[in-house]
Amino acid sequence: MISAINKKMQKFDTVIIGGGAAGIVAAISARRSGKNVVICEKMQRLGKKILISGAGRCNISNLDLNEAHYNTEGRELVKSIFSRFGREKIENFFNELGLKLGSEVSMIFPATDQAASVLRVLEDELKALKVAVELDFEVNNIAGSPKGFIVKSRNGKSIMCNTVIITGGGKSYPSLGSDGSCYVLASSFGHKITAPIPSAVPLVTKDIFCHLLQGQKIQCVAKAVIGGKVKKETEGELLFTKYGLSGTAILDISEDISIIINRLGAKFAQDSIDMVPFIGADELKEEIIRRINKGFTEENLMIGILPNKFSLVFRDLFKGASVEKIVNVLKDKRFDIIDTKSWNEAEFTSGGVNVKDIKESTLESKLKKSVYFAGEILDVNGERGGYNLAWAWASGFVAGLTE
Ligand SMILES: Cc1cc2nc3c(=O)[nH]c(=O)nc-3n(C[C@H](O)[C@H](O)[C@H](O)COP(=O)(O)OP(=O)(O)OC[C@H]3O[C@@H](n4cnc5c(N)ncnc54)[C@H](O)[C@@H]3O)c2cc1C
Structure with missing residues (x-):
């Protein structure tokens, strides 16, 4: 992976906070639109949750992908995002990366039945596009600057950028990285957080x-x-x-x-x-x-x-x-x-960044220009059956298109 940090503070067009499903696809989408992009990920590797999803098989989407399978508060937002990047576009996206897909009842899986294949094709595309990746970079502050933002890590590193896409996930399976720390970043821009609770939980x-x-x-x-x-x-x-x-x-x-x-x-x-x-x-x-x-x-x-x-x-x-x-x-x-049972056994988070303050067509914050959100951090949660990853891919892709 290419590192972003030199002695002098680096400047990027777009910083993506969180390298999970939504963040990786947001990075690919932003880079393909010509942006200079870096992913800041707090863990030592990207996409840890992708690897364990679907019991290691990664149920990436569903043949019946539409807003009816999501919680009511988020439905209009989901409808709008799927109208830009829905089931066929998700499938084409993966097919073009070389991932063959198959379905079981209505659930879509990689033909290899391996979540590792999904992460591999995504990481290969990041490399091919020369997306910079900063691991062990836990963002704990986003400061405004005259030229955009300064994104700071807990261990004292900083990156400048024009646009921030926050894809830090929810609170489920905190050992894989998403522990709710990005809600604090969202709140710093005035966003309301619907109390996150464990969902898909024993x-x-x-x-x-x-x-x-x-x-x-x-x-x-x-x-x-x-x-x-x-x-x-x-x-x-x-x-x-x-x-x-x-x-x-x-x-x-x-x-x-x-x-x-x-x-x-x-x-x-x-x-x-x-x-x-x-x-x-x-x-x-x-x-x-x-x-x-x-x-x-x-x-x-x-x-x-x-x-x-x-x-x-x-x-x-x-x-x-x-x-x-x-x-x-x-x-x-x-x-x-x-x-x-607790967050350690919950597959998803119900709750998160309230969608009323998010633009339906682009996922930009209505409260702070050039700040975008995608994935499980938003108060959008789908049924089991591939709907949550489908949301992460679709919202990540659309957020990455940034205006
Ligand atoms: C056991 C299990 C099985 C699942 N199986 C399926 C399935 O088969 N199909 C399906 O559709 N869904 C499944 N899901 C749900 C799905 O995996 C998630 O909804 C999806 O991965 C969310 O993607 P995301 O990118 O929004 O968040 P995440 O994947 O959680 O990624 C967020 C990333 O942000 C990083 N991060 C967090 N805070 C910071 C910070 N402050 N600074 C820097 N980085 C930060 C994290 O380390 C993490 O890498 C499953 C979930 C679990 C737990």
């Missing part, structure tokens, strides 16, 4: 089911129930753990629960799990009655319908229970959620 409950079933996976329908109303419903995998509930279905419904516990301060929320979605309540009732009449004990009542480990639940919790109660619990098991 849920904590003391329910005895989790104790008895820890390590067990099932397919389920999971619902977030807020104030007695179903806010979100999804079908997928549920994993019972020592502390509570995990698995894709739980991550998918976790945002609404995280909002009311972590942002609004509620003591607990509920989720509802249909543990046998493949069988209707009436049919299940008939099957249980048939089995009881045949002399099944509680312990083997659900064998062949649910995994064998459920015998423990039936042995310990359902002695003498009515058929109606069993059916109710299996079709609508309520878990009292008392907390979420």
Whole structure:
């Protein structure tokens, strides 16, 4: 990588703060538009989060890429950005870098199934374009200067520039670099920050089911129930753990629960799990009655319908229970959620730089000319399935076009 720092303070057209998915693509886009660009990255290498995304496979986008898959506050902004750099342009961008793509259901992955391939083609393009990269450069101040900005690092380095693009990410997985430090930079220009909370995160409950079933996976329908109303419903995998509930279905419904516990301060929320979605309540009732009449004990009542480990639940919790109660619990098991797991286990951040003060077509700040934002630092978060990386690529590309 090319370093920017000489003894004399260097001047660039554009400084990009944060070398993750959004920052790397912003740098490519800015450089292709003729700008002299440097990426300032606090870690010892670029794109650490790209490498672990999609469990190392990197789900880079989705065939059904549109604003409906994003939180409501950010939707108009997302729509506007995808109208400039949407699904086809994202795919073409990677194809032109030499990355072959394939899809699984609607999720788009690199054909190599390796996140490392995605980072490699991006880094090769940075090198080909001679984008300067400063590693171990944690930006802690952006000062105004008569000629633009002076971007300063925690360890005393400075770079001058005309334009700043802030792509420092949210707060999830802080060990990979994004720890929320860029919210402070945004606030220094007057931007409001919607309280960041962990999203796509496992849920904590003391329910005895989790104790008895820890390590067990099932397919389920999971619902977030807020104030007695179903806010979100999804079908997928549920994993019972020592502390509570995990698995894709739980991550998918976790945002609404995280909002009311972590942002609004509620003591607990509920989720509802249909543990046998493949069988209707009436049919299940008939099957249980048939089995009881045949002399099944509680312990083997659900064998062949649910995994064998459920015998423990039936042995310990359902002695003498009515058929109606069993059916109710299996079709609508309520878990009292008392907390979420922390940032170290959250895939995304819900919240961040409020989008009301961001120009929809360019991502420039409405409060400070020549300051742009892209990626997860903005209060834009998508569903799981490639929507968050798609947002990072698209917003990074558009922000890099700077006016
Ligand atoms: C386990 C996991 C799996 C995921 N899988 C997927 C997936 O398959 N598909 C999908 O769409 N999304 C996935 N995501 C989400 C997706 O990875 C992120 O939304 C996306 O990477 C955000 O990109 P970003 O560039 O905005 O932020 P980041 O990738 O977080 O990059 C921000 C960069 O800024 C740097 N930085 C932060 N502060 C400073 C500072 N003050 N100075 C200098 N540098 C700074 C950080 O070190 C970091 O390199 C996953 C996330 C996780 C945690």
